[in-house]
Amino acid sequence: DAGVTQSPTHLIKTRGQQVTLRCSPKSGHDTVSWYQQALGQGPQFIFQYYEEEERQRGNFPDRFSGHQFPNYSSELNVNALLLGDSALYLCASSRESGYTFGSGTRLTVV
Amino acid sequence: GDSVTQMEGPVTLSEEAFLTINCTYTATGYPSLFWYVQYPGEGLQLLLKATKADDKGSNKGFEATYRKETTSFHLEKGSVQVSDSAVYFCALGGSNFGNEKLTFGTGTRLTIIP
Numbered sequence: 292d293a294g295v296t297q298s299p300t301h302l303i304k305t306r307g308q309q310v311t312l313r314c315s316p317k318s319g320h321d322t323v324s325w326y327q328q329a330l331g332q333g334p335q336f337i338f339q340y341y342e343e344e345e346r347q348r349g350n351f352p353d354r355f356s357g358h359q360f361p362n363y364s365s366e367l368n369v370n371a372l373l374l375g376d377s378a379l380y381l382c383a384s385s386r387e388s389g390y391t392f393g394s395g396t397r398l399t400v401v
Numbered sequence: 402g403d404s405v406t407q408m409e410g411p412v413t414l415s416e417e418a419f420l421t422i423n424c425t426y427t428a429t430g431y432p433s434l435f436w437y438v439q440y441p442g443e444g445l446q447l448l449l450k451a452t453k454a455d456d457k458g459s460n461k462g463f464e465a466t467y468r469k470e471t472t473s474f475h476l477e478k479g480s481v482q483v484s485d486s487a488v489y490f491c492a493l494g495g496s497n498f499g500n501e502k503l504t505f506g507t508g509t510r511l512t513i514i515p
Contacts, residue, residue: 295444322500333405333490333505334445347502381444387500392437392444 295384295393303399304372310398312367316384317391322346323365324390325357326381334381340365372400403428407491407506414481415514422476422509424465424491432493434458434467434474435503439488448476448489483513 296315304310316323322341326334336349340359359365363384369376377400383390408423426434433452437445449458454469463478474491488508495501 324502326503331508333407333492333507334503336502336504339502341500346500349502383445385500389447389450390503392446394442394444
């Protein structure tokens, strides 16, 4: 049974560009959450999607947006990238029994 | 708002030493508490959890007890191994875990020397 799959694993973008990160949840999971983990820090909650709607949102600007598809997969979009957006972006899927995390996408903004 | 304060690292121990990583929290209501572990280049793995006061979570020799009176959830292991080297995160979530966000501490990097 595949766990949470994230793509790409690494990417490098230039300041001001836009980026899309993708997540396929674990089989049977219907909820997807996104977290940002800066170097040396704990993950910070960005938002959570359920039934294709944003259910909760953390303290992140509107440059961060997302989407959930009917098959429960999800995308995280970040516009107007800043150097400070460089981080590991973690996707976590869940149902009621708890979270399963993916290995993350390492985004570097130069 | 909710917050988690975790023991500053890094922590370096010899194999078979006793481990304690301190974690305290601030939250409204009755949160669930978690310890996650992150190995190099990987995502987070749930190590153990506790959902109410005085619960003890345990897994792979690690233990943590939910202490409401001291708002703490310290991680302990009696005899660490080199394979325990990783970053450990304390986190809190709602009682409806899986549907509520997690709030993490800053992490403690543990290195075990043979």
